[in-house]
Amino acid sequence: MKALSVNGARILLVVGSLVWLHPAGAHFGHGTGPAFTPCRIGMPDTAFHMQAKCTSLPVAENPAKPDGKRIDLHIAVLPAHSSKPSADALFYLAGGPGQAATEAFVTEAAAFSRIRTKRDIVLIDQRGTGGSNRLDCPAASNAEESFGRAAALKQAKACLAQLKADPRFYTTTVAVKDLDAVRRALGYGQIDLYGISYGTRVALEYLRKFPAHVRSVILDGVVPPDWNVGSTVSLDAQHSLDRIFDRCARQPDCRRAFPDLKAEFLSLQRKLEAHPAKLELRDPDKGTLLAKALTWNKAAGAIRLLSYSSDTAALLPLLIHQAAANDYAPLMAQALIFSRSVNEGIAEGMYTEVLCTEDVPFYKHDKQHASEGYVGARPLDSLLTACSVWPRGIMAADFKQPVKSNKPVLLISGRDDPITPPSNAEHVAQTLSNSLSLTVPGQGHGNAMRGCIPRLMSQFVSQASVKGLDQHCVDSIRAFPFFVNFNGPRP
DSSP: OOBOOOTTSSOOOOOOOOOOOSOTTOOOTTSOOOOOEEEEEEOTTSSOEEEEEEEEEEEESSTTOTTSOEEEEEEEEEOOSSSSOOSOEEEEEOOBTTOOHHHHGGGGGGGGHHHHTTSOEEEEOOTTSTTTTOOOOOOOSSTTGGGSHHHHHHHHHHHHHHOSSOGGGOSHHHHHHHHHHHHHHHTOSSEEEEEETHHHHHHHHHHHHOGGGEEEEEEESOOOTTSOTTTTHHHHHHHHHHHHHHHHHHSHHHHHHOTTHHHHHHHHHHHHHHSOEEEEEEOTTTOOEEEEEEOHHHHHHHHHHHTTSHHHHTTHHHHHHHHHTTOOHHHHHHHHHHHHHHHHHSOHHHHHHHHHHHTGGGOOOOHHHHTSSTTOSHHHHHHHHHHTTSOOOOOOTTTTSOOOBOSOEEEEEETTOSSSOHHHHHHHHTTBTTEEEEEETTOOSOOTTSTTHHHHHHHHHHHTSOTTOOGGGGGGOOOOOOOSBTTBSOO
16 A cells, blocks of 8 residues: 555666765855765665765654654765756655655666766655654554454554654654754755655645745655545556556557466466465565465565566566466565565554555545555555544644646656546646646656656756747656566567
8 A cells, every 4th residue: 555656666776986076074055054964865775875965854743742852964075077057956856755865766866867977966864754753653563454444453553663763753843844944954945856755745735834935746656635644545546557457458569478467467366365375485575485375465566566566567467477376476576575665664653654644644544445456455445444443633724725836847747657546646636727737658656767757857957947948848758568487578
């Protein structure tokens, strides 16, 4: 159910150390702010890291008690390459909810290289993530059974009992105040915002509350404020998978290799729902031999996450075909990889707090509607169960209202996105009078790195206007070709 920015579901780009044009301890923007020291940011336990300048900013955990408990916000700045940088900076807002900006950004850094030529890039680990008092939950003893109601209830209670924080203060409403506190501390008068997935909700709420300090906004994989994350997850995932299957049927190589793909998929679902497949495979990380059971719940979860990106969706026909022929190890390996990526990249406590405050209370839960897709209703049921004991946090009175603005906004969607479909962007654009919406053909969730999108984003931020953007170049972006065997697509 997590609305990831797909850092674990896309081909990662290695980003090396970069040249610094500001000395250690420099201040940014146009004010006297906190001192910075050299640091390294990136994905834990991976080779994906960058050099940056880091600092922290103490803020009250409870905004109503400024003299009470304080937490430190972890902040990193990637200085502009220019010796005369622009007065505004780009603030990168990560997805999830629960991802840390200082971890997520490195896999997308190449998409922002043009913007960084003249602008600082600011990364704030939102409260409850990364280095900003991350709200972790203990791992479930049985990952498969964690979707059951009894297990979900037990897990939620166990998490709440061990949190060293009051989760009520880790919501979007509080986070946007943190964001503005960082802006002031660093001395920026106006800022540009880039939000991915859940980060688009943060960007929109900041635009609502602090419009005078917004210069431009990019929303990539749009989460409207009046749309409830998770309420349509099963149908959206099914629609995305249907489009992937249809794309395979239109490509001669894929159609020849997998002529009965939809039938094989349904056969696989029936088999695994009736009897989980027991198998042995090598651990994809450690290489040790594992004995595992592949249930339909695990398989469906892996398939949904693979559909987030056309790079990984390219494997789906082959994985489904192999599993339908009783070769379950490749699909099981992907399920392990993605479940570990989610667990490592998402702060579960912060994720739960946001959804239990800002989404679940507004569900019009229809069990039949939720069960229509291949994902089914179990993930939604487990979230509803967890929220039955989770404390609701701070949310502004107008939080679920559409955001109205005439600030320049660029909206980006993937045609095959399984979690934030293009209709989300169309809905948000109705109250953004100075906006442009782009839909990238054949792509999933998060498209900053696709084709001409980095160039369009750079041009948009440079001029703070949607006028004159060559949006037709988006039509030439193509999905990654499907693998017809484990050697890859046909030449």
